[in-house]
Amino acid sequence: MLHLRRCILTRLLSSPAASPIPFPLHRLISAAAPAVSPNPSFAVEDYLVGTCGLTRAQALKASTKISHLKSPSRPDAVLAFLTGLGLSGADVAALVAKDPLFLCAGVEKTLASNVAGLTDLGLSRTDIARLVSLAPHSFRCKSIVSNLPYYLSLFGSYENLLRVIKPNPGILNSSLEKVVKPNLAILRECGLGACHISKLCMLVPRLLNSKQERIQEMVACAEGLGVPRGSAMFRHVLHAVGFRSRETLAAKVDNLKKTLRWSDAEVGIALSKAPCLLVKSKDMLLLRTEFLFSEVGLQPAFIAHCPAMLNYSLEGRLKPRYYAVKFLKQNGLLKCDPSYYSVVAATEKAFVKKYICPHEEAAPHLAEDYVAACRGKLPANFIFT
Known part of the structure; x- marks a missing residue:
């Protein structure tokens, strides 16, 4: 048998x-x-x-x-x-x-009991199977049934919850009262609303079940970068800071100062507007900076006040738009002299409408050349001597 x-x-x-x-x-x-x-x-x-x-x-x-x-x-x-x-x-x-x-695990006392409880909460058999696969350890704990409604309310949907569980399945059996809720209370004290807390925890799931001391350290690091609590960018700074050590963050800031020739004050200005610079690679920043300095002719202070341009694709946005506008200027087709930041910050649709479409007759190959430049192929009309 x-x-x-x-x-x-x-x-x-x-x-x-x-x-x-x-x-x-x-x-x-x-x-x-x-x-x-x-x-x-x-x-x-x-x-x-x-x-x-x-x-x-x-x-x-x-x-x-x-x-x-x-x-x-x-x-x-x-x-x-x-x-x-x-x-x-x-x-x-x-x-x-x-x-x-x-x-x-005990099938009757634990596993089957959890299935029954989760079914009562509205989960389908397929939903439960996905949960078991992602978080088997947590599924061996009966607390999964009592904790799930809180997380569904926090993240708004089962799919959002699964995205959080995948990198951090341990949240399902973490104590809500002793760990999770106190951690979220710290975030609320920083001025974050429920929606922003949910989005932040989806990006950094470890916020939910880390030690409170570690969350406080993250908040202190974010404030130390010059971004005050309650500001619109504070949650973005917390995301950028993540669980990186003070030494790692200091090295990141030092790299920004060296690569972009920024002062401490300029680093603070830039990070208050684009905290994601802290997660950019050194090589990526170097390539963009060399282009912005040597070809576009921008000054460090200008970039510090408009740091979002460092997030744009070098080959797909910064270069082709610069070359297209420079072509128009050299051929006397622009009546104004737009700032480089306004050029690259515009949406693709707005840029094409303003700088490409009006010149179809005077520069019939401009649209084709611009598309080629966006694909990494520099056309002859965009080579300036």
Whole structure:
């Protein structure tokens, strides 16, 4: 009978195209075979490979965490439960490799109970299966059912919640009262509203369940960069600061000063308008800066007051627009002398309407040349000597 039960499980888990099995399957399998007494010949590693579908290397690593298992009785029940949810063999293998202890969970008392609770909250069987795959460790905790409504309210939708869970599944079994809510209270004290807190936590999920001291340090770092609490850019600065160390942030600021020839005051001005500069790579900043200084002729102070231009694509926006406007100037087709920032800050539609379309007759190849320049090919008309 044990052999029959193992064959059933292996066949089910090895058939990704199979339709989801009704959830009570684990009860049928349990009823089909009596309780299995400890089997001294039961090899956990072989079970992980032969029944769960792990590679030998994965099984070797996972087996150390479940070496106490003496029979396949409990893991068989868990596998039947997962199959009943509709997980494929590949899904199950990935889950077990991620969280081997899931095979030791109680099906009736914990897993099935959580499914029932989540179903009552309105989640479909497919929703629950995705949740199990993303956060198997949290699914072994009963707190997942009581915590989920809070997170659904915070993020507005189940899809948004899944995006947060993927990099930080531990939030589902973190204490709401002792950890999550106090952390969010700190963000509210910084002047952030519910919508901004939600968006920030989606970008930096660790804000939800990190130590309060670490959140306070982030806030202090953001303020130290010259962006006051309550300002419109404060949440953006918190995102840029993230969980980087003070040493890393100091190095980032130092790089901005050296690359862009900014003073401390100019760095503060730039970061208050474009805090995302803190996450830009050194090479990216260097390439943009060299172009803006050497070809466009901008001064460091001007860039500090208009730092958004450093976020624009060098090849797809900064260069082609500069060359198109310079062509118009040299051919006497512009009556005004627009600032470079107004040129690159305009939307693509607005730029084309203002600087390309009006000159179709006087410069019939301008539109074609501009498109080529946006694709990284510099046309002859845009080469100036």
